[in-house]
Amino acid sequence: MKHQDDLFRFLSIPGVSAQAEHAADCERVADFLVDKLRSLGFRATKHLTDIHPIVTAHSPHIEGAPTVLIYGHYDVMPVDPIAEWHSDPFCPEIRDGRIYARGASDDKGEIMCHILGAQEVIEEDGALPLNVTYLFEGEEERGSASLSAFIKTPEAQRELACDIIVVSDTGMAAPDIPSFSYGLKGLCCFELKISGPSMDLHSGIFGGAVANPITTLCEMIASTHDADNRVTVEGFYEGVSEIADWERASWARVPGASDAELAALTGVPELRTERGYTGTECAYARPTLELNGISGGYEGEGSKTVIPTHAIAKMSCRLVPGQNPIDIMKKVEAHFRRVCPPSVRMEYTMQHAGDAYLADPHSPFGKAAQKAQELTFGNPPVLVREGGSIPIVAEMSHILGKDALFLGLDLPDARIHSPNENMRVEIFEKGITMVKHMLRLMAQVKP
Numbered sequence: 001m002k003h004q005d006d007l008f009r010f011l012s013i014p015g016v017s018a019q020a021e022h023a024a025d026c027e028r029v030a031d032f033l034v035d036k037l038r039s040l041g042f043r044a045t046k047h048l049t050d051i052h053p054i055v056t057a058h059s060p061h062i063e064g065a066p067t068v069l070i071y072g073h074y075d076v077m078p079v080d081p082i083a084e085w086h087s088d089p090f091c092p093e094i095r096d097g098r099i100y101a102r103g104a105s106d107d108k109g110e111i112m113c114h115i116l117g118a119q120e121v122i123e124e125d126g127a128l129p130l131n132v133t134y135l136f137e138g139e140e141e142r143g144s145a146s147l148s149a150f151i152k153t154p155e156a157q158r159e160l161a162c163d164i165i166v167v168s169d170t171g172m173a174a175p176d177i178p179s180f181s182y183g184l185k186g187l188c189c190f191e192l193k194i195s196g197p198s199m200d201l202h203s204g205i206f207g208g209a210v211a212n213p214i215t216t217l218c219e220m221i222a223s224t225h226d227a228d229n230r231v232t233v234e235g236f237y238e239g240v241s242e243i244a245d246w247e248r249a250s251w252a253r254v255p256g257a258s259d260a261e262l263a264a265l266t267g268v269p270e271l272r273t274e275r276g277y278t279g280t281e282c283a284y285a286r287p288t289l290e291l292n293g294i295s296g297g298y299e300g301e302g303s304k305t306v307i308p309t310h311a312i313a314k315m316s317c318r319l320v321p322g323q324n325p326i327d328i329m330k331k332v333e334a335h336f337r338r339v340c341p342p343s344v345r346m347e348y349t350m351q352h353a354g355d356a357y358l359a360d361p362h363s364p365f366g367k368a369a370q371k372a373q374e375l376t377f378g379n380p381p382v383l384v385r386e387g388g389s390i391p392i393v394a395e396m397s398h399i400l401g402k403d404a405l406f407l408g409l410d411l412p413d414a415r416i417h418s419p420n421e422n423m424r425v426e427i428f429e430k431g432i433t434m435v436k437h438m439l440r441l442m443a444q445v446k447p
């Protein structure tokens with residue numbers, strides 16, 4: 001395989017960002033990137049942070065040419081459960097046309113496509129036709145704290161000034177059907193605690209006399225949705241735009257995205273969507289309120305007849321453009337205060353939050369990227385939005401004032417975050433070709 005040496009050296013360094021014993025390895029991955037980019041003539045810098053380094057690199061400046069900022073993360077997820085791997089996660093191996101290693105797809109393989117694409121353009125044409133800035137962080141899998149602080153500094157904002165942001169850290173529909181993603185959901189997380197008696201009570205002596213905190217919590221949670229599976233929190237849908245006709249048409253083309261296929265994939269008897277929307281439409285573009293965990297009372301073996309002191313629900317909302325996560329958390333709190341009966345006490349805690357994000361897929365840079373995908377894969381991309389959230393990219397896009405486009409190469413069977421993570425050799429090679437087309441086509445866009 002072409003470029004195997006570069007890719008395998010990169011994949012061999014175990015930069016697991018969440019585990020302290022790998023801190024020196026994260027530093028080594030950053031050093032590897034700096035050395036590689038300097039060898040291509042980039043001005044590369046390793047920025048030390050409180051946790052893991054950030055790497056930036058700039059191609060020789062061309063006055064008047066557009067600047068593309070390519071973001072990725074060099075850190076990887078832990079490898080557990082290690083016994084389920086068929087080969088050492090940090091000794092990359094090719095079997096049956098796939099490269100197996102932690103990070104093979106997410107996100108080292110994708111980063112490498114971007115670096116090697118630029119390398120091949122330099123080799124073929126003598127130089128890049130536009131300005132390329134790389135921004136690689138080592139904390140994406142643990143929350144991007146250092147990068148979030150970094151991009152708030154004026155120096156970083158000057159350094160990262162660009163015309164368009166490109167990210168390859170998302171999915172791709174099928175090996176011959178590229179995905180062009182132009183939206184991310186926002187997120188907010190919160191916790192609701194309902195307290196009743198000051199001690200667990202005998203359910204015979206006190207049953208029927210005091211409110212049961214678990215029952216009350218369940219009633220309050222049940223009040224957040226109506227029979228159409230719409231969220232009943234007042235003002236929840238304020239500012240939410242309707243899905244455009246072209247979006248509906250495009251999403252219907254996404255392989256495996258019909259309601260029947262989603263039901264089969266998830267193992268449910270049938271989907272339960274918001275009335276009037278398909279499962280895919282809900283996942284891409286409708287805001288949701290979910291219960292993530294619930295606890296309270298006796299959960300051990302056998303039975304124990306008590307009225308518990310309290311019950312807790314962990315909840316989150318996935319949000320769409322037009323919704324402010326802090327505002328939504330306040331609206332949800334107001335809803336719970338309104339429905340909370342006087343027989344219990346309520347505590348509500350706001351946790352972390354991130355904005356949703358939407359770019360214009362039909363911008364000149366968006367069209368250039370889609371053309372690059374079509375030239376590489378033989379089919380035009382499906383235009384999709386991500387159900388997931390990458391808060392750092394939304395933040396970066398807001399701060400830098402530029403769109404971010406997502407050209408993901410993670411196939412559904414790439415097993416990212418799981419044992420036996422892989423990337424097909426074919427996708428790795430096409431990823432490099434896609435980047436070459438992209439750089440050459442974006443060079444022709446007037447900034």
Ligand SMILES: [Zn+2]
Nearest residue numbers: 106107140169
């Ligand atoms: Zn990733």
